Amino acid sequence: MRWMLGAAVAALCFAAPGAALAQEAALLERGRYLVEVTGACGNCHTPMGPQGPLPGRHLAGGTVFDEQPFRAVAPNITPDPETGIGRWTDAQIATAIREGKRPDGSIIGPPMPMAFYRGLADRDLAAMVAYLRTVPPVRNAVEKSVYRIPLPPSYGPPVASVAMPAEDPVARGAYLAGPVAHCLECHTPMLPNGHSDMTRLGAGGMVFRGPWGETVGRNITPHALRDWTDAEIERAIRTGVSRDGSRLRPPMAFWAYQHMSPRDMGDLIAYLRSMPAQQ
Template sequence: GSWTDEEIITAIRDGLRPDGSLIGPPMPSPFYATMSDYDVQSIVAYLRTVEPISNVVPKSEYSIPLPPNYGPKVESVPEVSKDDLLAYGRYVTHTLGHCTECHTPMSEGRIDFSRLNAGGRVLPNVFGVVTGVSLNITPHPAAGIGEWSDDEIKRAITDGVSRDGRELVKMMGFPYYKNINEEDMKAMIAYLRSVPPFPELE
C-alpha cells in the first residue's frame, strides 16, 4: 500500500524492490521487462482496487545465486500492434504468459533460447503439485504440437488436457488462462506454430 505506482512497475519489470534488492524466482521479471507501459500500468491500476489485507510475509530466501540485476532499467515499452499477428502472439506468449520460461530447456543454469519451446525442463514441486517435465510445444509433428489442431492447443492451455485426453500437471495457470480472449488465443497459437520445430531432446 505504501509503494508508489513507479515502485510497483519497477518490481514487475526490473525485479527490484523499493530498497533495491532483487526479486528472485518464481517472479519472471526478465520476461516482464518487455511488458508494454499500457499493460503494466493496467496491472497497477487493478492492484489498487484489491481489498487491502494485513499479512506478515517472511523475507524471501533463495537456494540459487541471484545476479546483481536483470539488465538495464526498463524505461518505456510501446504497445505491440495486434495487426501483426506473430509479433503480438509472441508478446502474449513470451512476455505476458512467459510460457518460454518453463517450456524451454536449461543449459548451464540458463534458459537455452537456441532450443526455444523444446520442452524437457524439470519443474520442481511447487505450490503443492507434483514434479513435472515441460512439454515440447514447438511445431514438430512427432515430438511437439505440430499435428495438434488449434482447438486441441487451446484446450491444453485453458483446460489442462492433452491431445490424447490425458490431464496435464497442474503447474500451468489453467483457471486463469481460461480468461484469454479469442483474439489473443489466435495470436498465441499462430506464434507457437511459427517457431522452429525441435525433435525430442536427448
C-alpha cells in the same frame, strides 16, 4: 518509468469527466485481464492447498519454490501496508514488475520471469499497477527467499519505454507467450543459474513440484505440436485436456487461461506455430 505512469495519469486528468471515467474503467479492466487471466499472477502469488487456491488469500503470497538454485517464496502483492505493497509508489511497483528491483534496491530473483517481463509494454504495465491497487488487502507476512546462486546487480539498464506489439497475429502472440503470459518461462529448460536457457525456447523439460506431485513442462514448439490441430491446442490451454484425452496437471493455469479472449488465443497459437522447432 515515471514518465510512463505519469502520462497515463495525465491522460485521465485532462480528459472530459465522462471520458476520464471510461478511460479509467478501461485501464482497470485491462489490468484485471492481465493479472487474473493471461498473466495468471495468482498461479504463483496465491497460496495453494490440495483443492486449489486458499480462500481469502488471493495474491497474498507464501507459495514456496524449492529448487536446487533457490528456495523462493512468492511475496504478498496485495495492497496491505504492512506485509504487501500498500506503501509502494506506482513507479516502485512498476520497477519491481518490469525490472526486478524492490524499493530498497534489492533484486528479485527467479522464478520471477524478469527476462520476459522487461518486454511489458508501458500501457499494460500501468494497467497492472492500477489493478493491483484495487485488490483487497490481505495481511500475510511471508518468509524471505534464499538463493544458492548469486543474483545479478540488475537485469539490464533501466527500461525507458516499451510499445505495444504490432497489430499482427504472430507479433501479438509472441508478446503473449513472452512478457504477458510468460509461457516460455515454464516451457523452456532451466539453466544451473536458475534462469531460462534462451537458446532452447519452448523445448520443455523444466520440473515442477507441488501438491499435484511432479510435472515436467512440455515441448510447445512445432516439433511437438505438428500433429495437433488449432482446436486441440486451444482445448489443452483452456481446459487441460491433451490431444489424446488425458488430463494435464498444474502448475499450468487452466483456471485462468479458460477466460482468454478468442483473439488472444488465436494469436498465441499462431506464434507457437511460427517458433523454431526444438527437440
